[in-house]
Amino acid sequence: MEKNMRRTTLICFLVALFLFSCSSDKDNKGSKNDGNSLQKKNGGTVVSAISSDIDSWNTLFSQQSHGEELRRFLFLKTLTYNENLKIRGSDFRPCLAHSWRFSEDFLNVTLYLQENLRWSDGVPITAxxxxxxxxxMIDPVIGYPHFSRFDFVDTCRVINDYEIKFHFKEVYANELDHINFEVLPKHVFDRVSSEEMRDHPFNENPSVVSGPYRLKRWERGQLIEFEKNPEYGFSKPHIDRFIFRVIPNQISRLTSLKTGSVQLVQSVSPEQVESLQKDNPNLNMLIYPSLSYEYIGWLHDHPLFKDRRIRRAMTMGINRRQIVDALFHGYARECIGPVHPARKDFYNSRLKPLPYDPEQAKSLLAEAGWTDGNDDGILDKEGKNLSFVLKTNINSQLRIDAATMIQADLKKIGVKAVLEIVEFNVMIAQQTARDYEALISGWSMNITFDPTDIWHSKSIASGYNEHNYANAAVDSLIDLGRRTLDKDKSRHIWYRFQEVLYEDQPYTFLYVKDHVDAIDNRIKGVKTWPKGVYYNMEEWWIEEP
Incomplete structure (x- = not known):
């Protein structure tokens, strides 16, 4: 009886825990553009404007969230998520694997692969x-940023060409999610060492792919063009080609949209939404929840930001509510930590944003020894001004505007923030190299919650802990939370995780924001989901004028 109850609990937990339901369609303005009543047409080209180029076509080396979105055109994963992330027997649906089976003790899962799928060069896709x-992905020479997803995987072995079994060290909540990844063509790299893979031509010219499209051309920093993959083993997409034009300037992206040279722009400035809707009846606005949050990351090796009092003072000296109200027009909300409010199972709603309190910020700075000794308006200590460089990327006007407001707020409490605006890929490279003091950036969170890659100290060496944050209590809570199957117990663990970060302020958490995209209303069949607009691009089609 006890064993059966435990098994039932595990089944429910493994398909339900750490996933959340998106807002209903009635809450998402323009979240669908399905055109179901119209006859679907094949052919045509969709041209999109994007703010920055992809860093690598190889999942092993890419560090950009929008890179994953672009690679969906080229590469299939073992599994994929149901579009609404609601429990329908499972939150996953088949992809390379048509089905999967857990062992009775949930220490093994076997994936059964589709037998009719081929790479674009005709070679079968196998286990x-x-x-x-x-x-x-687990090879330390490669340095895969998401290596921690395999912490609990003990072994992986091929049963036959179309069956593969993963054995886990222990039962935990995210088993299926952690073995869901983009698959690479083994035969392309058969004679390539791990050391050689980083500079392999495949990373810039992936000539062998598995997705609905293949790469026709890539002009770095300028243009990406996809065309249909004739070897694609599922229903063929309706659209012949997708073209992505790299246009860093936001005004130029919107101009291209208005003139019709592009048909889709993501991350439209919220202040433009009303005028776009009013003046461009040919456009639909897609406004829907995202999993993104923006933050100021403090480099914890920097002498200033080692001190928690300094970090808390920075947060309390910035009027984050004013930034949200002034820049986002209702399409963003203040953020208190790395857990999205939509994750109701373990979002700690008892925590409220730290107040905007310049006087308390000054008090904390004084406690840390910073005073205005020479009466010039800038705090100093031992002959040095309280000054640092705050970086952000040139292709986000919202971040630049936020940085300007942050600079003005900090000046009021005697802190000099020097703004440095750089290209996005330059900022990412500098962040990876720890060549910064503070920066405004953002994370797009995963569907399932596992903060290891960003917040665990082991991810400093290989992972996304690029602010070098190390807190033994946080490490312990992450380790415990990942292993805890009881839903109520895990909730309290993740509550405490958020509380420790709230007190420590390793970031100044700024805001969570909605997706705000604009698309030509002739493009039909679009279904949005929290990770971006291209979730079902195979089903899109263009209505004839």
């Missing part, structure tokens, strides 16, 4: 490709 990709 050997899955094993190869897994082995490279």
């Amino acid at each position: 050997h490709d899955v094993l190869f990709t897994y082995q490279k």
Whole structure:
């Protein structure tokens, strides 16, 4: 009886825990553009404007969230999510694997692969490709940023060409999610060492792909063009080509949209929404929840930001509510930590944003020894001014505007923030190299919650903990939370995790924001979801004028 109850609990937990339901369609303005009553047409081209280029076509080396969105055109994962992330027997649906089976003790899961799928060069996609990709992801020479997803995987072995089994060290909540990844073509890299893979031509010219499209051309920093993959093993997409034009300037992106040279722009400035809707009846606005949050990251190796009092003072000296109200027009909300409010199972709603309190901020700075000794308006200590460089990227006017407001707020409490605006890929490279003092950036959170990559100290060496934050209490809570299957117990663990970060302020958490995209209303069949607009691009089609 006890064993059966435990098994039932595990089944429910493994398909439900750490996933959340998106807002209903009635809450998402323009979240669908399905055109179901119209006859679907094949052919045509969709041109999108994007703010920055992809860093790598190889999942092993890419560090950009929008890179994953672009690679969906080219590469299939072992599984994929149901579009609404609601429990329908499972939150996953088939992709490379048509089904999967857990062992009775949930320490093993076997994936059963589709047998009719081929790479674009005609070679069958097999379990050997899955094993190869897994082995490279755990190879320390590769330095895969998401390596921690395999912490609980003990072994992976091929049963036959179309069956592969993963064995786990222990039962935990995210088993299926953590073996869901983009699969690479083993035969392309058969004679390539891990050391050689980072500079392999495939990273810039992936000539062998598995997705609905293949790469026709890539002009770095200028243009990406996809065309249909004739070897794609599922229903063929309706659209012949997708073209992405890299246009860093936001005004130029909107101009291209208004003139019709592009048909889709993501991350429209919220202040433009009303005028776009009013003056451009040919456009639909897609406004829907995202999993993104923006933050100021403090480099914890910097002498200033080692001190928690300084970090808390920075947060309390910035009027984050004013930034949200002035820049986002209702499409963003203040953020208190790395857990999205939509994750109701473990979002700690008892925590409220730290207040905007310049006097308390000054008091904390004085406590840390910073006073205005020479009466010039800038705090100083031992002959040095309280000054630092705040970086952000040139292709986000919202971040630049926020940085300007932050600079003005900090000046009021005697802090000099020097703004440095750089290209996005330059900022990412500098962040990875720890070549910064503070920066405004953002994270797009995963569907399932596992903060290891960003917040665990082991991810400093290989992962996304690029602010070098190390807190033994946070490490312990993450380790415990990942292992805890009881829903109520895990909730309290993740509550405490948020409370420790709230007190420590390793980031100044700024805001969570909605997706705000604009699309030509002739493009039909679009379904949005929290990770971006291209979720079902295979089903899009263009209505004839």
